[in-house]
Structures are given as structure tokens and as C-alpha cells.
Amino acid sequence: MSGRARLLAYAVLGALGALVAVAGSLVQAGWFPGGLLLALAGCAALFYGGVRATRTRLGAAVPAAVWVLCVLLLSTSRPEGDFLFAAGVGPYIYLLGGAMTAVICASVPQLPSSGLNAA
Template identity: 55%
Template sequence: MNPVNPSAPGTLPASRNVRVAWYAGLAVLGVLVGTAGALVQAAWLPGGLILALLATAALFYGGLRATGTQIGVAAGGAGWLIAVILLSFGRPEGDGAFGGGVGELLFLFGGMGIAVMCTTLSRLPRPTP
């Protein structure tokens, strides 16, 4: 049963508050995945980069499947992008999560590419019970 997409067959109409809670949860999860991915991708290169991109893909595709809309991908993607951008700024002392190598760019552009792919996926019709 899909509590977020009321137009899907076999689901009950969901209230607006439930949808907002799903999207907020996906945004928070996006911040967590973005932060963890930023830390892991540089620590265990290239395995960490692959793990970070797989977690990012799971977040975006899971948001699409859980909500049934592209807004689910956008909510997780917004949280992910905010975390990655904030971690890329660095501090006045010169410390930062990203060192400026190829792995960081692959993580940033790969994550954005995965978000675009998941957003543009066609929605499969839900099976009728």
C-alpha cells in the first residue's frame, strides 16, 4: 500500500500532513546520506566512492518508489545537495571534507546525474490486487 500517492490503485487517500512528513523524512535522510557519502568516498577510494554513489542511488530510487512521485526524489536530492554543498565550503582554517580531487567531483556530478535519472524514470503502473 502506498500511503503517499492517493491516485495509485489500491491505496487509501493520504492526508497532506502525511505527504509532508514523508518528504521531510526523505530530506533528512538525504542530508545523512550526503554527509556519510562525503566522508566515505575519500576514505576508501575507489570502494568508498562506489559505496557512496550506491547509497545515493538507493536514496533517490527509494524516494521515487516510496512516494510514487518525482517529488520524493527531489526531496531526498535537496537534502543531499545541501549537505554536499555545505561540506564543500571548508572553514577559514583551510579544513574541509573535500580535498579537491577527482573522487569528490565524481561523487558530486555522479550524485546529481543519478538524481536526474531517477527523476526522469517513467512510473510503472501499479498492479491491481
């Protein structure tokens, strides 16, 4: 992958990190416990997909950093009293589970190509 393509991939992964953070924060509370599992599966798919797409650990770190930043911004209360995360165990599992998933995906060793795609 060329340098420009990799930078573009990181930018797209960052945007997807923000999208997954917002969607996951809405889904995890709306359909508990299925929504929580769906939100965590979306995080895992994005982080591991970033590793596989870029073939670097930064492929998981970039969307994870944007995801954490967005989730932290969404979890703070506003002066009007509005907030997106309710008090309960679900949001804590989403926050900690997503962060742990990011660390796991970023530390997965790079496996050599299996050669199945070779013609």
C-alpha cells in the same frame, strides 16, 4: 497516500538526504574506489526509494535538493583551513555522479503497479 503522510515522507526523505550527504562525503574518500561506489549507491537507493515510496517525482527531488545543499556546504573551506573534500577526481565523481543520479531518478517514468501484491 494521504497528504499528511506524504508531507511526513518528504520530511524523512530530506533528513535522509542530509545523512547520505555527510556519510557519502566521508566514505567516498576513505575507501577509494569502493567507498565512492558505495556512496553513489547510497544516493541512488535514497533517490529511487523516495520515488517508489511517495509515487511522485518530488520523492527524488526533495532528498536530492537537501543532498546538494549539504554537499555544497561540506565542500567549502572554512576560515581555519579545514575542509571535508580533498582535491582529486573522487570528490568530483561523487558530486557529479550524485547530481546525475538525482536527475535520472527524478525523471524515471512512473510504471503501473504490476499487481503482484494484490491478494
